[in-house]
Amino acid sequence: MLLLPDKFDENEWFIIISLIVTYWLIVKLPKRFPLTITLLILFFGMAYVQVIDHILAGSSFNTYDINDYGKFEWFDWIGWFIYPPFGYFFIYFFDKWSIRGIRLFGYIMGWSVIAMIVEWISLEFNMFKYYSWKFAYSYPVYLLTLCIYLLFFLYVNSTFQKLKALRKPVN
Template sequence: MLLLPDKFDENEWFIVISLIVAYVLLVKLPKRFPLTITLLILFFGMAYVQVSDHILAGSGFNLYDINDYGKYEWFDWIGWFIYPPFGYFFIYFFDKWSIRGLRLFWYILGWSFIAMLVEWISLKFNMFKYYRWNFAYSYPIYLLTLCIYLLFFLYVNRTFQKLKSLKKPVH
């Protein structure tokens, strides 16, 4: 059973405000991808963060807790919805700006720093409680995560384009 917050304080407010800001920005961006690709990017982001948090914060390692309890609560679940827009924005601007070559290296480094900034802000609002985790450990995780996001997008986009070309009638 999901627990309610100990009290509705800064970490719950951080989640609510972050969700509103992230999804307003996501909806306001001009449409860039077909709906299926957009949904796949968002669902991938949700699944990826759930698996990562389960491995790192779960009972096996218990490197950190999310929100008020060491057990799963409503705002842990709600907070997972913050992550998909971040991955979407990363992919959106990668595609929009046609990032290639050495620029890709700097792009991933830059977005990893942005992820660190977001994590640092979330720490100030007590969204995470570290036990055997250190803030510096997050940077290589973000580097890896953004590379995986990018590979996922490239695969999905290439597959979508191939399937789309198969549907075109030949005259």
């Protein structure tokens, strides 16, 4: 059974406001991808975060807690929804700006810095409580995560384009 928050305070407000702002931005941005790809990007982000959080914050390593308890609570689950928009924006601007070559290296490094800033803000709102985890450990995790995210998008987009080409009628 999922627990309710210990008290409804800054970490719950941070999650709610983050959800509203980021999903509003996704809706307001010009459409860049078909709905199928957009949903795959968002679902991949959700699944990836769950796996990483389970490994790093779960019983195996227990390097940090999320929100009020060391146990799973409602706002841990709701909080998982704030991660997919970050990956969506990363992919959106990668595609929009046609990032290629050496610029890709800088792009991933820059977005990893942005991720660190977002994490720092979430720490200020008590979304995480670190035990053996150190803030500096997050940067290489973000580098790896964004590379995996990009590879996932490139695979999905390539597959989508191939399937789309197969469906075109030949005259």
